[in-house]
Amino acid sequence: MVESTNLEQIKIGKLRLIMLMKNIKQALEASVIAGEEILDTSFEHVYASDLMSDVLAFGKPNSILLTGLATQQAVISAHMAEFKGVVFVRGKLPKDGSRNFAINHQLVLLSSSMDMYDACIKIDSALHKRTKIKTTGSKESRNEEMVLCQEFEILGDDFTSAGVVSTEIKSILKKIGFDPKLIRRVAISTYEAELNVVMHANRAKVILSVTPYCIEVIVDDAGKGIPDIDLALQAGYTTATDEMRAMGFGSGMGLPNIKKNTDQLQIQSEVGKGTRLECKFFI
Amino acid sequence: MTLEQLCNKIDLKKMSQFTDKEINGVFVSDMISDVMAGAKSGNLWLTVQTHKSIVPAANLVDVSAVIITSGKQVPPETIELASKHDIAILSTDLPTFEIVGKLYAIGIQDS
Numbered sequence: 001m002v003e004s005t006n007l008e009q010i011k012i013g014k015l016r017l018i019m020l021m022k023n024i025k026q027a028l029e030a031s032v033i034a035g036e037e038i039l040d041t042s043f044e045h046v047y048a049s050d051l052m053s054d055v056l057a058f059g060k061p062n063s064i065l066l067t068g069l070a071t072q073q074a075v076i077s078a079h080m081a082e083f084k085g086v087v088f089v090r091g092k093l094p095k096d097g098s099r100n101f102a103i104n105h106q107l108v109l110l111s112s113s114m115d116m117y118d119a120c121i122k123i124d125s126a127l128h129k130r131t132k133i134k135t136t137g138s139k140e141s142r143n144e145e146m147v148l149c150q151e152f153e154i155l156g157d158d159f160t161s162a163g164v165v166s167t168e169i170k171s172i173l174k175k176i177g178f179d180p181k182l183i184r185r186v187a188i189s190t191y192e193a194e195l196n197v198v199m200h201a202n203r204a205k206v207i208l209s210v211t212p213y214c215i216e217v218i219v220d221d222a223g224k225g226i227p228d229i230d231l232a233l234q235a236g237y238t239t240a241t242d243e244m245r246a247m248g249f250g251s252g253m254g255l256p257n258i259k260k261n262t263d264q265l266q267i268q269s270e271v272g273k274g275t276r277l278e279c280k281f282f283i
Numbered sequence: 284m285t286l287e288q289l290c291n292k293i294d295l296k297k298m299s300q301f302t303d304k305e306i307n308g309v310f311v312s313d314m315i316s317d318v319m320a321g322a323k324s325g326n327l328w329l330t331v332q333t334h335k336s337i338v339p340a341a342n343l344v345d346v347s348a349v350i351i352t353s354g355k356q357v358p359p360e361t362i363e364l365a366s367k368h369d370i371a372i373l374s375t376d377l378p379t380f381e382i383v384g385k386l387y388a389i390g391i392q393d394s
Contacts, residue, residue: 163339167368170343180324180345187343188319248315248332257320 021108027126028112035108043084052077072098079105148210154197162198166190185261192254193219215281225271298372299365304347335361352379
């Protein structure tokens, strides 16, 4: 039996990596027994044990349980210890009642054919890989210290749903526990950038990355580009339509407001190709 | 002053579901761009805009509540989204000028 593998090792200061159930499903090539619709749930720790008394005694809230005990007691224990899900290793499948219990209590149940040792190692390496992926193609090498890196997509034609990505980013940063004032600056800048995308571009990729020193939001769109960046940075300069202005947007304050709220802002733009915004916020 | 205390002093209709919050000053604007640039955390935001984009704006700027003035009808999707994100939406039949006067009279001032 393998002792507990705790992901706390990746904690740096107050920062914590957020991993999602679906990342675990992928890493362990697991099948989903329950909770297919809540695989986007995040968790903070992993606890590996076959002894439910240990789970109840030492398990931390918001963990996932790795176990070879395929009884309903495993699922109930996980629920009592406020875990987010259970992974059954060695290809075990839980008994009948477990699935219903999990569905009723919003737990994810996965089953993997790996043994406990391999499963722990796969999760560990997935964690480290995850901190490195999606940074390729960027000029700077910032892999080693990356604590969190997540990618989002904004679709450009839906004006009324603008704010979805920035709201999501705000709640991620809140969960990590940053200073509300810092979160507010990131949230406002991201929302302004998101509005620019829905007003002027077709779609954009947003990359949020967090290091121990800096939060960075990159918004890379495939829009029409900005012919004169200095002009666009002037307060009041706008190319918004009347419809946008009737809704209270487009008063030419977007980029100036982003500049005001970021510690470092880089804008690259090519007419006809798109615009890339790199906003840095120092912690 | 908190939102609950405010609602006890001034007749405001609670449109969304929200937890009580501390109020810190007032911001009046129908331009969302201005709200994003100028509103402070904890402000009451007074506006006649009712479309659902006011919710992410209110959420991201951390206003304590949005007060819809002049008896404007708030669409159900705005209210639904606000409740989901714990954003307080209050409404009044009074025009903006009059509600500002009342807020001032009960001692809410910009910080």
